[in-house]
């Protein structure tokens with residue numbers, strides 16, 4: 610009984626370790642290389658993840674503010690990236706569900722909404 614438990618734990622550790630180190634090297638890459646957002650790819654990310662609250666045109670709904678406004682467009686890419694990654698009040702965090710590239714893409718798309 611004890612043996613089976615011990616080998617189960619070892620197996621779990623062996624499976625978890627490469628996964629954890631894979632994640633660590635991924636995030637290392639994204640901090641090292643500044644990402645360039647692709648607005649066209651970001652439009653797809655936006656309709657799947659943001660349009661339900663911000664509207665498909667980003668003009669806002671009763672749930673969430675317009676992203677077209679000057680007060681949002683004046684914010685830096687770094688600020689918009691942080692908001693999408695970490696959330697803000699009732700705005701959900703997307704840092705776990707979207708990749709850094711997808712977040713860069715959706716920020717590039719948000720820029721097109723102000724034009």
Ligand code: HEC
Pocket residue numbers: 654655658659660661662663672673674676681684689692693697698699700701703715716719
């Ligand atoms: C569940 C609804 C919801 C979803 C989904 C959502 N948002 Fe928001 N978002 C909000 C709300 C509510 C606010 C206002 C938050 C506040 O001011 O406290 C907000 C605020 C923002 C802001 C402005 C923050 C600021 O600095 O004033 C940006 C930019 C933004 N959202 C982008 C996005 C993007 C991009 C997505 C998709 C990846 C998204 N949101 C998905 C509800 C949502």
